[in-house]
Amino acid sequence: MSKTKAVSAENLRARVEELSGENVFACYQCGMCAAGCPLADEMDRLPSQVIRDLQLEDITLLDSNAPWVCASCLACEVRCPKGVDLAKLMEALRQLHLRKELDHMSIDDMSHDEIRKLPQIALVASFRKKTG
Numbered sequence: 001m002s003k004t005k006a007v008s009a010e011n012l013r014a015r016v017e018e019l020s021g022e023n024v025f026a027c028y029q030c031g032m033c034a035a036g037c038p039l040a041d042e043m044d045r046l047p048s049q050v051i052r053d054l055q056l057e058d059i060t061l062l063d064s065n066a067p068w069v070c071a072s073c074l075a076c077e078v079r080c081p082k083g084v085d086l087a088k089l090m091e092a093l094r095q096l097h098l099r100k101e102l103d104h105m106s107i108d109d110m111s112h113d114e115i116r117k118l119p120q121i122a123l124v125a126s127f128r129k130k131t132g
């Protein structure tokens, strides 16, 4: 049985605000978070676009790689003039998947070479972040 309520375009913002404790309408789209994010180039949506999509309840946000790429480094929160904690919003978006027992990575998908070469701490951190 699902551990969480179904997410739809009607409740996406409310679910993320509930999980994160953040107010997405505090953001006024200045772009400072995106400018300072060290991983923005790897994301299919900039951090500022993620919060804009939450404001608009764009359900396609659930397919974005941005929450999985986010390293929770907090550079965005430090730069944000409104004190928005985007790392918490990214974590909430991950939780919407993980609470449905939808893991985002599997040891079975990794090659022996990757497992051997990657630092153990990186593997452990990734599994903690990307599996339920």
Ligand code: SF4
Pocket: 033, 036, 037, 038, 039, 040, 047, 069, 070, 071, 072, 073, 074, 075, 076, 077, 086, 087, 090
């Ligand atoms: S916490 Fe995530 S979104 Fe914010 S700057 Fe770091 S990697 Fe980017």
Ligand code: SF4
Pocket: 026, 027, 028, 029, 030, 031, 032, 033, 034, 047, 048, 051, 076, 079, 080, 081, 082, 083, 084, 086
């Ligand atoms: S820095 Fe803050 S106010 Fe500016 S776009 Fe990012 S979240 Fe919004």
